Amino acid sequence: VMGPLRGCRGRGVVVGTVTLCLAAGWALQTPGGVSLVVPQPNINATVAQNILLSVEYSCRGVATIEWKHVSSWGTTSIVEWRSGHYVNISTAYKDRVTTFENGSIQLQNVGMRDAGYYFVTVTEEHGTNAYGTILVNVYEIIYEDLHFVAVLFVFLAAVSAILICFMWLCNKSLYLFQKKTTHKLTASTTEEIELETTEC
Numbered sequence: 001v002m003g004p005l006r007g008c009r010g011r012g013v014v015v016g017t018v019t020l021c022l023a024a025g026w027a028l029q030t031p032g033g034v035s036l037v038v039p040q041p042n043i044n045a046t047v048a049q050n051i052l053l054s055v056e057y058s059c060r061g062v063a064t065i066e067w068k069h070v071s072s073w074g075t076t077s078i079v080e081w082r083s084g085h086y087v088n089i090s091t092a093y094k095d096r097v098t099t100f101e102n103g104s105i106q107l108q109n110v111g112m113r114d115a116g117y118y119f120v121t122v123t124e125e126h127g128t129n130a131y132g133t134i135l136v137n138v139y140e141i142i143y144e145d146l147h148f149v150a151v152l153f154v155f156l157a158a159v160s161a162i163l164i165c166f167m168w169l170c171n172k173s174l175y176l177f178q179k180k181t182t183h184k185l186t187a188s189t190t191e192e193i194e195l196e197t198t199e200c
Contacts, residue, residue, distance in 0.1 A: 034059035034122050036103070036130035043136045045110050053118050053134050055103045061125040065103045071116030078118075079105060110138050 036057045045051045057063060062085075067078040079097050081087040089097050098106040103122060107114065115138040122130045 033128045034063060034124045034130045036120070036122050036132050038120075038132040038134060041134055043134060045114075045136060045138050046141050047111055047138060048109055048141070050106060050108045051110055051136065052106050053104060053120075053136075055120055055122075055132050055134075057103045057122045057130065059122070059124045059128070063103075063125070064123045065099075066121045066123070067105055068119045068121075069114070069116055070119060071113070073113060110136075112138055112140065114138055 034057060036055060038055050040054055043051055043053070053067070057065070062083055064080065064082045066080040069076045069078055076092060077090050078093050079087065079089045079099060081099055083101065087099055089099075093107075096108045098108070100106075103120060115136055118134045118136060120132045120134075122132075
C-alpha cells in the first residue's frame with residue numbers, strides 16, 4: 001500500500017518542479033510592464049520662472065514618453081520621444097522645453113497660460129502604459145503692484161514738497177508784507193506826531 005503513494009508523491013514533485021520552471025521561463029519572456037513615479041505632483045511657480053516637471057520611470061524594453069498640457073485653453077501636445085531614438089517637440093514649445101532620459105522635462109520662462117495639468121504617458125514597446133499627472137500653478141509677480149505703489153509714493157512726496165515750499169514762500173511774503181505795513185504805519189504816525197508838535 002505504501003509503494004503507490006510514494007510513486008504519486010514523486011510524480012507530483014516532478015510535475016510541480018516542471019510547472020514552476022515553465023512559469024519562471026514564461027515570466028522572463030513576458031514584458032515586465034512599466035512603472036512611473038511622480039515625486040512632486042504639485043508645483044507653484046511665478047511668471048518667467050523655469051520649472052522642472054520631474055518623473056522617474058523604469059521598464060525592461062524601450063519606452064516612448066509623451067507629455068501633454070491640459071488647461072482651460074485646451075489640450076496641447078508638448079513633446080514625445082523614444083528613449084535613445086528621437087525627440088519630437090511641438091512648435092509652440094520648440095525653444096522652451098528640455099527633455100531628460102528619466103522622462104522629466106524642464107519648461108522655461110513660464111507664463112500664466114502654462115498653468116494647468118501636465119500629463120505624462122510612458123509606453124513600453126510591448127504596449128504596457130504608465131500615467132502620471134502634475135498640477136502647475138503660475139502666479140503673477142507682484143512687482144507691477146509694488147511699482148505702482150512706489151510711483152504713487154514718489155508723486156505724493158513731490159506734491160508734499162511743493163506744497164511745503166509754497167507755504168514757506170507764502171509765509172515769507174506775508175511776513176515781508178506785514179513788516180512793510182508796520183514800517184509805513186510807524187512812518188505815518190511819526191509824521192502825524194511831528195505835525196501835531198509843529199502846530200502847537
